[in-house]
Amino acid sequence: MKASMAEWAYGVAAKELAEPLPRRWAHSHGVAQRAQGLAAAVGGDAELPVSxxxxxxxxxxxxxxxxxxHPLDGARFLRDTHAADERLVRLVANHSLALLEAEERGLRDVLETEFPLLEDQVLVDALVFCDMTTAPDGGVTPVEARLAEIAARYGADSLVGRFIRRAEPHILTAVGRVEATLAAQPR
Structure with a gap:
């Protein structure tokens, strides 16, 4: 029996991250668990954001x-080694406002050319929400705490610190859209 996309994704992520980077794997696993709770918000594409x-x-x-x-390296790996679903690869490449960090690194044109941003704002927002409300240990955290943790971990004047400052209003907007959608769902 063929594995679902989500089962395959968990397997690939665990193989690549669990042993060399257990904290990164804990975060990724937590982000995927958050995505499982968004099925109602993303409609028929529930497996794609989980993956x-x-x-x-x-x-x-x-x-x-x-x-x-990492967004570029991960997307290239998924495309070139696994011939993964194009939408999946593009979500990984562009997760959590990666274009802004790519710009800081002088890689924006490369990222945009190889992996154009998906036009499905619901899926893009869902991944931002899941990533930015999950702590490094995989637990749930408020978006403001997550943003502060990233800035503190890398340093306010670092490349990532500059990126996260630029991305913060966009991240807060995306998280707000998902929270509004979830609040409007019937209980």
């Missing part, structure tokens, strides 16, 4: 870190 959530940080795996920009 993207499990794989969003796969590019941090030491053997995959070619450019040092």
């Amino acid at each position: 993207a959530a499990a794989l969003h940080d796969v590019g941090y795996a030491p053997r995959l870190a070619i450019t040092g920009f």
Whole structure:
């Protein structure tokens, strides 16, 4: 029996992250668990955000870190090694406002050319929400605490610190849209 996309994604992410980067795997696993709770918000595409959530940080795996920009490295790995679903690859490449970080790294044109942003704002927002409300240990955290943790971990003046400052209003807007959608769902 063929594995579902989500089962396959969990397997790939665990293989690449669990041993070399257990904390990163805990975060990715937590992000995927958050995505499972968004089925009503994303409609018929519930498996896609769960899969993207499990794989969003796969590019941090030491053997995959070619450019040092994990969204690009992860997306290339999924495309080139696994011939993964194009929408999945594009979500991984562009998760959590990656275009802004790519710009800081001088890689925006590369990322945009190879992996154009999906036009499905619901899926893009869902992945932002899941990533930015999950702590490094995989637990649930408020978006403001997650943003502060990222800035503190990397340093306010670092490349990632500059990126997260630029991305913050967009992240807060995306998280707000998902929270509004979830609040409007029948209980």
